Amino acid sequence: MKSSAKGDVLNVSHDYRYQKMGYYVSMHAELGGNPVTPRCSDILDTHRNPLLMMRAVKAGIPCLPYTLISRYERNVALPALCFAVNPYTCNSVTAVKSESKMLRTMKSLSVNNRYPVSVQPLIGDVREAVQVFGETDVPEARDIARKFYDEFRVPIGKLIVQIVDGEARLSHFEPVQKKEVDWGLVREKVRTLRVRTLRAHATSAHAI
Amino acid sequence: MKIGCFVETYCFHLKDEAQALELFKATAEARGHEFEFIYKKDMNRIPEFDAIFIRANTDPMNTAYVVSRLADSLGKVVIDDPHSIRTCSSKVVLHGLFEQNSIPSPRSRLFAGDYGRENLDRLFEYLQFPIVVKAPYTKFSSHVEKAHDEKEFREITARYLKNATPIVLQQFMPTAFDWRVGVLDNRVLYLCKYTMPRGGWKIRAEVDGRQVWGDTIPIFRKNIPKKLEEIAIKVSKCVGDGLYGLDVKEVDGEYYVIEINDNPSFYHGQEDAKDKDLYEKIIDRLTSGRQVKPGTYKISESQAP
Ligand SMILES: Nc1ncnc2c1ncn2[C@@H]1O[C@H](COP(=O)(O)OP(=O)(O)OP(=O)(O)O)[C@@H](O)[C@H]1O
Numbered sequence: 001m002k003s004s005a006k007g008d009v010l011n012v013s014h015d016y017r018y019q020k021m022g023y024y025v026s027m028h029a030e031l032g033g034n035p036v037t038p039r040c041s042d043i044l045d046t047h048r049n050p051l052l053m054m055r056a057v058k059a060g061i062p063c064l065p066y067t068l069i070s071r072y073e074r075n076v077a078l079p080a081l082c083f084a085v086n087p088y089t090c091n092s093v094t095a096v097k098s099e100s101k102m103l104r105t106m107k108s109l110s111v112n113n114r115y116p117v118s119v120q121p122l123i124g125d126v127r128e129a130v131q132v133f134g135e136t137d138v139p140e141a142r143d144i145a146r147k148f149y150d151e152f153r154v155p156i157g158k159l160i161v162q163i164v165d166g167e168a169r170l171s172h173f174e175p176v177q178k179k180e181v182d183w184g185l186v187r188e189k190v191r192t193l194r195v196r197t198l199r200a201h202a203t204s205a206h207a208i
Numbered sequence: 209m210k211i212g213c214f215v216e217t218y219c220f221h222l223k224d225e226a227q228a229l230e231l232f233k234a235t236a237e238a239r240g241h242e243f244e245f246i247y248k249k250d251m252n253r254i255p256e257f258d259a260i261f262i263r264a265n266t267d268p269m270n271t272a273y274v275v276s277r278l279a280d281s282l283g284k285v286v287i288d289d290p291h292s293i294r295t296c297s298s299k300v301v302l303h304g305l306f307e308q309n310s311i312p313s314p315r316s317r318l319f320a321g322d323y324g325r326e327n328l329d330r331l332f333e334y335l336q337f338p339i340v341v342k343a344p345y346t347k348f349s350s351h352v353e354k355a356h357d358e359k360e361f362r363e364i365t366a367r368y369l370k371n372a373t374p375i376v377l378q379q380f381m382p383t384a385f386d387w388r389v390g391v392l393d394n395r396v397l398y399l400c401k402y403t404m405p406r407g408g409w410k411i412r413a414e415v416d417g418r419q420v421w422g423d424t425i426p427i428f429r430k431n432i433p434k435k436l437e438e439i440a441i442k443v444s445k446c447v448g449d450g451l452y453g454l455d456v457k458e459v460d461g462e463y464y465v466i467e468i469n470d471n472p473s474f475y476h477g478q479e480d481a482k483d484k485d486l487y488e489k490i491i492d493r494l495t496s497g498r499q500v501k502p503g504t505y506k507i508s509e510s511q512a513p
Contacts, residue, residue: 019371031300040294044268044273048273054278054281067252068251070249071249085274086269086271113248115271
């Protein structure tokens with residue numbers, strides 16, 4: 001789905017992963033010199049856990065600390081939440097409570113040591129919050145969803161958060177399944193955004 | 209200054225490549241810097257370094273991209289910088305860059321799978337068989353093939369389109385060698401000719417499942433043909449002021465750019481055979497404190513956080 005006003009492109013997709021259609025639409029818009037939401041560099045950042053965390057922390061989003069490991073290590077504090085750090089990851093979130101599970105998880109998430117794995121302490125309730133233009137149904141994650149969208153401008157995606165002492169902290173981002181999205185809400189959001197954009201243009205036209 | 213050189217174990221498999229890496233290290237140390245090879249397991253340590261020099265294969269797909277982006281965001285000098293990686297690693301991006309900046313290159317078209325008769329006829333008429341088909345993210349000539357007729361064209365393009373859309377189609381431009389122009393800071397750093405292996409049309413070919421290269425003929429950079437230099441610098445200025453290797457074909461005294469690569473390869477005795485100061489120049493750039501600046505062709509970059 002695309003809407004365009006004065007060359008601005010809004011690229012709405014449930015999956016922006018590298019080399020997927022959602023990514024290409026943004027790439028083509030950028031190549032054509034059109035300002036696009038979301039931008040390719042933002043897409044790439046959100047899909048790699050350390051890059052997501054680095055920017056989220058600076059944007060004032062409460063986050064969990066992470067460490068990167070490239071192969072199985074014995075001294076990782078357990079329980080832990082692990083994420084694959086590769087561009088096609090989807091459904092890689094794995095809770096690890098034992099050493100034997102750690103060994104197996106590292107093997108599969110690192111794709112036999114090809115990619116690093118991001119490891120975070122598992123200290124809260126893990127929740128998945130589907131984020132649509134900064135909004136989510138998960139009440140504890142509302143603030144994070146809004147800040148996430150302000151910083152990264154990725155219209156649709158799944159935020160993995162941990163609820164620690166009643167407060168949400170960001171752990172990870174992933175693409176969503178098509179069926180997980182409330183497309184009615186998406187359409188409405190796109191409509192209001194378009195009206196706002198047109199109004200903004202009308203106002204600036206007045207100013208001139 | 210402390211330089212971290214990001215490598216993976218395969219970077220040391222070939223003797224000449226390993227020697228070149230050791231020469232980077234020796235040169236840095238002779239100039240009073242620290243130089244350490246770092247691997248995936250050292251990624252948490254990026255903040256310790258002043259500069260990061262990436263020698264592992266770059267592509268937004270690889271861990272090297274994460275290293276580049278982390279280092280760049282931390283304000284380090286990093287070669288290759290994330291913007292250059294994103295630009296150079298996609299043939300589709302380069303197609304747009306060449307077109308919009310009027311860079312002489314083989315006739316090219318993007319193809320997204322429109323097999324309609326009219327479209328095919330138009331493409332075949334414009335490009336003429338054989339047509340070179342390229343996947344957007346090919347490296348080491350692995351997804352560059354020649355289609356001699358419509359049947360082959362359909363077979364190859366269908367195969368490539370399974371993994372990526374669009375792909376690139378090009379006019380076939382056979383030559384005995386590719387010019388390789390090494391560029392740093394928008395200046396020529398080294399020059400050579402990569403010749404094709406016997407009977408081949410690409411500088412790398414697969415013979416009995418093994419990679420074979422043609423010979424490399426090193427040339428002093430001061431002897432670069434003027435026109436070639438102008439084109440190479442013009443293209444590099446579109447991408448940025450980092451380190452690049454351009455592949456250029458020469459036909460009847462005219463130059464046609466095939467691609468600009470970030471992360472160009474260095475094999476001791478080849479790229480460094482004439483202008484041996486390339487090691488110093490790269491180390492000096494890394495320790496200059498000056499981050500690589502994107503060129504005039506910007507695909508939009510997020511603010512470094
Ligand atoms: N249009 C063309 N006509 C003739 N030869 C071509 C053409 N395009 C590419 N080649 C040759 O095919 C080889 C690979 O092409 P290209 O550089 O585009 O792909 P690549 O996979 O990025 O390769 P590499 O990593 O080796 O640079 C090169 O040796 C180049 O000279």
